[in-house]
Amino acid sequence: MASWPTGRLLSTAARLVEHAWVEALDQLGLTHAGMVVLHLLDTGPLSQTELAHRARVQTQTMSRTLERLEQGGYVVRTRDEHDARRHAVARTDAGALAWARTRTLEADLFPPLENADALRAALLSIIAASSARRW
Template sequence: MPDAPDMQHWPTGRLLATAARMVEHAWHDTLQGVGITHAGLIVLDLLADGPLAQAEIARRARVEVQTMSRTLERLEREGHVERTPDPRDRRSRLVTRTPAGEAAWTRAWSLETSAVPAVDDPDLLRAQLLQIVRALSAERWS
């Protein structure tokens, strides 16, 4: 999409929302080739340090438990995660990344640079995005 002449005058929120949607679409297209969704990639990333309860995954992903349940069902069906009873709490199930999930996660992150365009100062962009996310998270989830 060529630059629309008025984009220079768009409010920052509109630019950020548009950029986020475009990156999400690019990620979606890239991740289709890996066989996972963006939500699935977030779950696989959260499981990098070991098993977590479904409710904890939802909390860390900042989504409702019901939303997380659908994502986990798909990941489990596709062989990327396993859910087992939590030995410390019979009502809870622990979610673990499988070897197939590990491979999908590794492949997805190796493709990030092809899905997200390069910027002049990626470290500065990351720092500014983190600042925005942290500030809004503190307001919403503290």
């Protein structure tokens, strides 16, 4: 596996790491995609397009994630007064509570590494390079 291309190592590592969260999140009725949204709403309500942009995801994908979050009572969507095309997405109390509970989950479950800073730097530069033409 040491001969695998770096991109494939990246995909594989990401997928394996996600497994660790699923069990813990499942008990709270959350998914990882949902947790990302609850995090992004930390600073206040956002439109769906803005949420999708910040999560680096399509608006269609975000739409469905929000549908589930709303159904679970973690989020409310209300039509924007000034622009009826927009939905303002806000966390409910239940959403804020769930986020508080999972706050440190991602970091806690990540396997400890020697060169964690170098890894973060590399990932950020990959994201920056790949986001350029897309987001």
